[in-house]
Amino acid sequence: MNKYIILLAFPGVLLIGGWEAVAQSDGINYDESRVPAYELPDPLLFANGTAVRSTGEWGKRRQEILQLFRTYVYGISPAPSPDMKFEVVEQSENALTGKAIRKQIRVYFTGHPSGPSMEILLYLPTKGKRPTPVFIGLNFNGNHTIHTDPAIHISDSWVRNNPKVGVVNHIATEKTRGIAASRWPVQRILERGYGVATIYCGDIDPDFDDRFQNGVHPAFYKPGQTHPKADEWGTIAAWAWGLRRAVDYFETDDDVDHSHLAVLGHSRLGKTSLWAGATDQRFALVISNDSGCGGAALSRRRIGETVRRINTSFPHWFCDNFVQFNDNEDALPVDQHMLIALAAPRPIYVASATKDRWADPRGEFLSALEASRVYDLLGYPGLPVDEMPAPDTPVMGQVGYHIRSGQHDITEYDWNRYMDFADKHGLRP
Numbered sequence: 001m002n003k004y005i006i007l008l009a010f011p012g013v014l015l016i017g018g019w020e021a022v023a024q025s026d027g028i029n030y031d032e033s034r035v036p037a038y039e040l041p042d043p044l045l046f047a048n049g050t051a052v053r054s055t056g057e058w059g060k061r062r063q064e065i066l067q068l069f070r071t072y073v074y075g076i077s078p079a080p081s082p083d084m085k086f087e088v089v090e091q092s093e094n095a096l097t098g099k100a101i102r103k104q105i106r107v108y109f110t111g112h113p114s115g116p117s118m119e120i121l122l123y124l125p126t127k128g129k130r131p132t133p134v135f136i137g138l139n140f141n142g143n144h145t146i147h148t149d150p151a152i153h154i155s156d157s158w159v160r161n162n163p164k165v166g167v168v169n170h171i172a173t174e175k176t177r178g179i180a181a182s183r184w185p186v187q188r189i190l191e192r193g194y195g196v197a198t199i200y201c202g203d204i205d206p207d208f209d210d211r212f213q214n215g216v217h218p219a220f221y222k223p224g225q226t227h228p229k230a231d232e233w234g235t236i237a238a239w240a241w242g243l244r245r246a247v248d249y250f251e252t253d254d255d256v257d258h259s260h261l262a263v264l265g266h267s268r269l270g271k272t273s274l275w276a277g278a279t280d281q282r283f284a285l286v287i288s289n290d291s292g293c294g295g296a297a298l299s300r301r302r303i304g305e306t307v308r309r310i311n312t313s314f315p316h317w318f319c320d321n322f323v324q325f326n327d328n329e330d331a332l333p334v335d336q337h338m339l340i341a342l343a344a345p346r347p348i349y350v351a352s353a354t355k356d357r358w359a360d361p362r363g364e365f366l367s368a369l370e371a372s373r374v375y376d377l378l379g380y381p382g383l384p385v386d387e388m389p390a391p392d393t394p395v396m397g398q399v400g401y402h403i404r405s406g407q408h409d410i411t412e413y414d415w416n417r418y419m420d421f422a423d424k425h426g427l428r429p
Contacts, residue, residue, distance in 0.1 A: 041335060043337065058377060065334060075228060083111030086105055101126055116216045119203060124190075133262070142157070142176065236318065247261060294318065295359075303363060337368075337371045349401070353403065353406050361403050382397050
C-alpha cells in the first residue's frame with residue numbers, strides 16, 4: 001500500500017498570488033493541507049494479498065481490477081448486437097479544399113433504422129500512406145460543431161439548450177456549426193499524417209438523467225427490465241461502448257489502420273476514453289484530457305470534485321453501486337491509478353490544466369505516477385519523472401503527462417503533445 005498525507009503545491013508555482021488562491025466554497029476542498037491520509041489499493045497485489053510478479057500474473061490481476069471497476073464504478077456493458085449494421089451515408093474524396101477524405105457513417109446498433117444509432121464523422125488526409133492511423137473521440141454537441149465544413153450533418157439528437165449558440169428546444173441549428181472548432185484542430189491533425197474521427201456522445205446516450213429511458217440502454221433491456229441493474233452500465237460506460245462500436249466499423253474500412261487507433265477525450269469524455277481504453281485493447285493509445293473525478297484523478301484525495309458531488313450532480317454517469325462510496329472513498333476496492341494501469345503496456349497520456357482545480361491536477365499526476373509501477377513490472381518505462389513537472393513541460397515515457405497553463409479545455413497545444421506522443425510510440429508507422 002502507498003500512503004500520502006500532505007502534498008505540496010506545483011513545483012515552481014505559488015498557490016497564492018502567482019496562480020490560484022486556496023479557497024473553499026460549498027464544502028469543496030481545494031487546500032492541499034486538508035487532503036486526508038489515505039492508502040491506495042495496490043494494483044500489483046491480488047485480492048488475496050499475493051504479489052503480482054510476472055506478465056502472466058498481471059494478466060490475471062488485470063481481469064480482477066477490470067471486474068471491480070465494472071461492478072462498482074462504471075457498470076457492466078452488453079455485447080454488441082449480432083444484427084448491428086454500418087452504412088456510409090456520405091463520402092467525399094475532395095473535402096476541406098482537397099486536403100481530406102470525409103466519410104459520415106451511420107451505425108445502427110440493433111440493425112434497425114428506427115432503433116438507436118450513432119453517426120461517425122471521419123476525416124483522413126488525402127496524402128500519405130493507407131491505411132491511416134486515426135484519433136477518435138466523442139464530442140459534446142454534435143459532429144457539425146467540430147468544424148465549419150458545411151457538408152457535416154447537423155445532429156438531430158437531443159442537445160442541451162444554449163440559446164446563445166442557437167440551441168433551443170434541444171434542437172441543434174446551423175448557428176452551432178463550428179462552435180467547438182478550437183477543440184478539434186482538424187487541419188493540423190491531417191497535416192501530421194493522422195485521421196480524426198468523432199461521434200456526438202448524445203447519439204449514444206443523451207447527457208441527462210431520465211433513468212435510462214432514452215439512448216441505447218432500452219435496446220438491451222431484458223424482458224420486463226426498465227432500468228440497468230446496480231452493476232450495469234451507466235452513461236459513461238454506454239459512451240465507451242459506442243466508441244468500441246466505432247472500432248468495429250473501422251475494422252471494415254480499408255482506409256483506416258484499425259491497429260493504430262488512439263482514443264481521446266476531454267472532461268467527462270476523458271473519463272469515457274479511459275474506460276474505453278481499459279475495456280477494449282484494440283485502442284493502441286489512450287488519452288485523458290482534464291478528466292478529473294471518475295477519470296484520472298485519485299478519488300481518495302477528495303480535492304475539487306468528489307465522489308459524492310459527481311454522483312449527486314450526474315447520477316446517470318456511473319452504475320448505481322458507485323453511490324455507496326459517497327463520502328466513503330476509502331472503502332472503494334479500486335482507485336483511478338488502477339484504471340490508468342489497465343491500459344498497460346499500451347502507451348497512455350494524462351493531461352491537466354493549471355486553473356482546473358475542480359479536476360485535481362495533482363491527483364491526476366499522482367494517478368499516472370502510481371500506474372507506472374505496472375508498466376515497470378511489464379518492462380516498459382512509465383513516467384520518466386517522480387515529481388510533478390512545471391506547467392507546459394511535457395514528460396513522456398510509456399506513460400505521458402503534462403499540465404498546461406490555462407483553463408479546463410482541450411487546445412491545440414494539447415493536441416500537438418498527443419500527436420508528439422503518438423509519433424514517439426509509432427502510431428504512424
